[in-house]
Amino acid sequence: MHPHPGRRAVFAALPLITLPARAQDAFPSRPITIINAYAAGGQTDIAARLTADRLATAIGQRVMVENRVGGATSIASTAVMQARPDGYTLLAGTSSLAINPTLQPRLTPRNPQAELAPVGMVYRGAFVLHIYPGLPARTLPEFIAYAKAHPGALNYGGVVGTVVHLAMEMLCQRAGIEMTAVPNRGGAEGLLDLQAGRIHCNFQSPVEALASLHEGRTRALAMSSRQRLANLPDVPTVAETLPGFEAVLWMALFAPIGTPEPVISTVAGALNSVTESRDYQARMAQIGLTAESGGPSDVRTRLAADTANWGRVITEAGIRTD
Template identity: 55%
Template structure:
């Protein structure tokens, strides 16, 4: 008969790495045994919320427990980001993080988490969505090259709208102006809807806007599409070429990915990652989101980690060079 004291001694005698591996192996046993919360830093109804709910609905079929999306807007998504970074690392509180994780450290360094790369663990990609450069019909440009020529001939006279200082479409515009060597006037708004209204009225002349938001006015002819911000064409606007055709290498998108708190056991991350891959691989979900101009991405943790690191560096550099400050 083997005594409990003997088993305990054998366990303590095992190498530390072996004990850690044993603990990790058992960490996912029974996971999940209760609902999983997925936090998003956006209000209900937008693309980020819609995508989060579609993915969560599909993930719960894999996990066998409800996956509940919780909207925690505020402080440029920092409310949701911080709540997850500080949550118990057990896999029951996850984050639908976005491009703001790469922007906030340079734009608003007082917001937490100050170092998302150290405080959050990437699980996998969810989606990418591009912006379309569209202009009021009064702008005498039919393509990106002509628009750049027009802006160069009229320095500072083109009013370029955005959904807010530091928003991805603002940074897209700032990078565009830097790469094109043009001077434009940035006019920030509180969201894309009021900016679009001003563009329709001709009080601003141009803006980069999410394809799905710009589509109605483009189809009615109120504005004219000149270029797509991603390296590839948008399936919703196949006739509009990428900006990269004029400015090689230009590739700006808004992205969303799933994160967990640092310290979440590897077996739990693997379980969540497998459920996420099943969701993003689902043809029905992909087709559903494509109708909204969203390209669902199946990417592993390494892809999301590389993206966050790369954009944290590139957006930080642009923000510093352009002297961009929050409102």
Template identity: 50%
Template sequence: MIPLSRRRMLAAGTLLLAGGSHLARAETFPSRAITIVMGYPPGGVSDTATRLIAQRLERELGQPLVVENKAGAATALASNHVVQSRADGYTLLMGATTLAINPTLQPDLGPRDPQKELAPIGMGYQSAFVLHVHRDLPVRSVAELIAYAKAHPGRLNFGSSGTGAVNHLALARFGHVAGIGLQHVPYRGGAPALLDLQAGRIQGMFSAVLEALPLVREGASRALGVTSAERAALLPEVPTIGETLPGFEAVYWQALFAPAGTPEPVLRRLEAALQKATDDPALRSRLAEQAVSLQSGDAAFLRGFLARETESWREVIRGANIRVE
């Protein structure tokens, strides 16, 4: 039998060799293609923005970046795939606002605790929603809408792309902060809701900027406010809701994550590359055309941001008793 002291020396040596190999792999990272998984189908703004960021990252990392679409289960299909992937930096997640929403709204979908199961790399981008109403509604500002809703309780029907969607939660947050009751009408996607808004069957909704623009420009709906902290580049004349309700903000965002346990040197390499990509003026300009705003937050910022977003949306979901049937 090998003496205990000898066994400990052998174990320590094995760990040291494993650690050295691990470090060597990190120092040569990346040596092959990297896959970025996202939870939305091809063709939408999220897909377009992710692919543009990936193209810019290729220049920094010197290896191909492949975007893989794994849509389904409120983006949980993509998130769980990455959580269960090898923690070597070659499979990443372009995570979305749903990482902060699902743990409260649909915990059975997983991951139950993204803050522990994923390693933050950095922010990608954010996009605002537009609060717009049917042209016949006699209001021309956020303040007038609030006053009208208080004078006509239960009379205003607002659509969303579905129960628990980010624009539904933005509506719930707005109603709570403004102290008004707006009747929620969920649809199967934003397109049918916009058709009913155009026809006057609902009185308003929160829509992505690009989705709202056609109705606003043709005069079918009236834009009252945007949900970001700053005015939208494509609607510079429309004030932020925060100009009327200080502190109000409700945006859709995406950010880059790796599986928990990814080596720190690999995370730092990815973080540095992402910072350069999101600081690129040319990329910023291209995404602005899609009503998308690049965000340059590093890993530490993203860690705190995800924690704040999770708590903030938890309060909205529980306060409004929102449930997905």
């Protein structure tokens, strides 16, 4: 049987009906995950979770922290680099992003400035340079003079490749002194070594060092930040003796490359409202950190400057991790 001769003409005459496209959900329409490279319970993890809680209120969605520890922070970074660029997976990136390209160039990201999209600053953390009280020095200039008079006789502690380790190497380079690095497993071990005189000096988180300083078991000489700290107002900065010196641990949020600019702007705006709040600033101060505001351009500037600075320090000191 042949089809009705006029059927094709009838179909052709029907108007084309276009169904409306489903409107794209406004961002954010579901929970956001922040990937953190550090173990639960530490200062960095506490800061990440505090930030996530406040960010959730500011952005109107749940914000979770997921710990992916290992690979000198590369496991967490790689997870974010490979995530869908939609703003729902972010990295709590730290100073390691500026250190690893020179210290451990085989790790990913090899070039964080090109492989991650900056979102906004979160905090910075300074360190106090304190010494074994048996040393005669009471100021940084006196300490430098003593070290020059006793080349190679002093040693310091630190986890290899961390900011506290590199800060001490930078101090040696800028001051023209020679000291020996004594690797340890972290702040608590370093503090015990310093109190016992097994090492002579150390850069340490103020929160970790305060009790020891107040008890006179160690002696503070200087802060690694450009400004003095409110809770240690009488301790000068290293920069007051060696102009331009700064060594801080920082955190910033990053997104996968290709994340839409409006999405990044939304997160950056919400994050700034968090870091600028007095309550958040007070809570961060309690754990020894300083809240820092700033958008993508501020993160780029910090990352580029620290990558160049730590690269020079590592290369000049000949530091290796293998």
